[in-house]
Amino acid sequence: MSAQVLREDRDGLCTLTLNRPEKMNALTVQMFLELHEHVAALEQQTDTIGAVLLRGAGRCFSAGNDLRDLAAGQPLPRPHLQAHTIDRLARLPQPVIVAVHGYCYTGALELALAGDLIATAQSARFADTHAKWALTPLWGMSQRLPRRVGDARAKEMMLLGRTYSGAQAAAIGLANFCFADDEFDAEVEALARELLAGSWFSHRANKRLLLETDGLPLEAGLAHEVFRNAGKGPDMQERIAAFGKK
Incomplete structure (x- = not known):
């Protein structure tokens, strides 16, 4: 089958x-x-x-x-x-x-x-x-x-x-x-x-933030973004360097 x-x-x-x-x-x-x-x-x-x-x-x-x-x-x-x-x-x-x-x-x-x-x-x-x-x-x-x-x-x-x-x-x-x-x-x-x-790291982190804060009051959602975000991705420096070369 x-x-x-x-x-x-x-x-x-x-x-x-x-x-x-x-x-x-x-x-x-x-x-x-x-x-x-x-x-x-x-x-x-x-x-x-x-x-x-x-x-x-x-x-x-x-x-x-x-x-x-x-x-x-x-x-x-x-x-x-x-x-x-x-x-x-x-x-x-x-x-x-x-x-x-x-x-x-x-x-x-x-x-x-x-x-x-x-x-x-x-x-x-x-x-x-x-x-x-x-x-x-x-x-x-x-x-x-x-x-x-x-x-x-x-x-x-x-x-x-x-x-x-x-x-x-x-x-x-x-x-x-x-x-x-x-x-x-x-x-x-x-x-x-x-x-x-785009950065796969950022895509995953952004999607997770949206899922985790869905339905939260604004103040709670903002606090979640600030204190529970994933930070910088491992490809950040490479992406900035590539942009600088343009």
Whole structure:
């Protein structure tokens, strides 16, 4: 049986690809098991992997949860496997870019929301359809979506189940970047390389600061930044010297 999540490492970038193109990358228990294994490995590879790119094979990122899996009530090998995997992905030390083309519905949107940066193609389609199927979120939608787009817009998406284009997703802050379809792959690659050009130390430290201070009052957050920051990176002197030579 072929892998449902592929991994490719190149020049510090790890690309994880959802690999059920014939099923529009519908999310299965097996897919989450494989994704969890990759995430667990990446947590220990900060010296060699500076950023992670998550995307889908074929025509779309993912059409969402596999409804046949859902209807069959397939038992999970551990409680809340999907929610735990998504949370672990969101908390990776390395920054995570999610590249969305085609469909990104419901469970797939919950997965995409684990990204630090979301890049979308113009023709992409985003939606939360939990209400269509008489379901409620279990993988983080109610928490991550309002933190990204605000409470009012999150209610709109969750209650009405409307579909949003890539351009609309960028306009409401759901996506950070919207690229033309014919330029999407090249633009995503350029974005990843731009990210990797920064200090990997700083990226990890900044991401950790944001995670650790999320929800804190301003005074407590400022104190955390001052007294619990990671300090200077091992590449600081090299970067300053290189700048001085320009």
